[in-house]
Amino acid sequence: MAGCGFCKRADNEPIMFGEMCQQGGLRVHENCLYHASNLTQRGEDDEGFFGFLFPDIQQELQRVAQKKCCICRQQGASVCCHRRRCYRTFHFPCGRERGCVSQFFGEYRSFCWQHAPKQQVRLVPQEHPQCIICMEAVDEQPNYNTLVCPVCVTARFHRHCIQGLALSAALYHFCCPLCRDM
Known part of the structure; x- marks a missing residue:
């Protein structure tokens, strides 16, 4: 193909x-x-x-x-x-x-990787942070693979998990699964 x-x-x-x-x-x-x-x-x-x-x-x-x-x-x-x-x-x-x-x-x-914008959020400390979509471990600090909801700052996601959710939810229905903020 x-x-x-x-x-x-x-x-x-x-x-x-x-x-x-x-x-x-x-x-x-x-x-x-x-x-x-x-x-x-x-x-x-x-x-x-x-x-x-x-x-x-x-x-x-x-x-x-x-x-x-x-x-x-x-x-x-x-x-x-x-x-x-x-x-x-x-x-x-x-x-x-x-x-x-x-x-x-x-x-x-x-x-590019050198100039990629970094997520700036004030984190709520968590002992063993997990992606709230797949429940697997995520990094403590936001980085390319770990994102944080900027509103509730407690929901953490793997990039691929939140992107999959965004695709299935479409533009007008996408929200944080924890705080429901759009």
């Missing part, structure tokens, strides 16, 4: 990659589309893939064809760190695996 035009992976894991979009010979992951740094939605939601028009996708694929990923060293890196004067480019999934942060709101900005 052919992989995504951007990251070249054929993985079909919605939490990590989003939906695999396919039409004709074009196959791309939803999240690779949203985070391709020079790709903009110029169409309506029902045009192309989520408003990304096919000619624009093809043009972006050509633009990044020779750009090397700073993580895997393969070509086709379409995501750029949003920090000024940082020139790191990477594939969306390589970035996720390396600790890069991609924002799923506003401009869909991405940051």
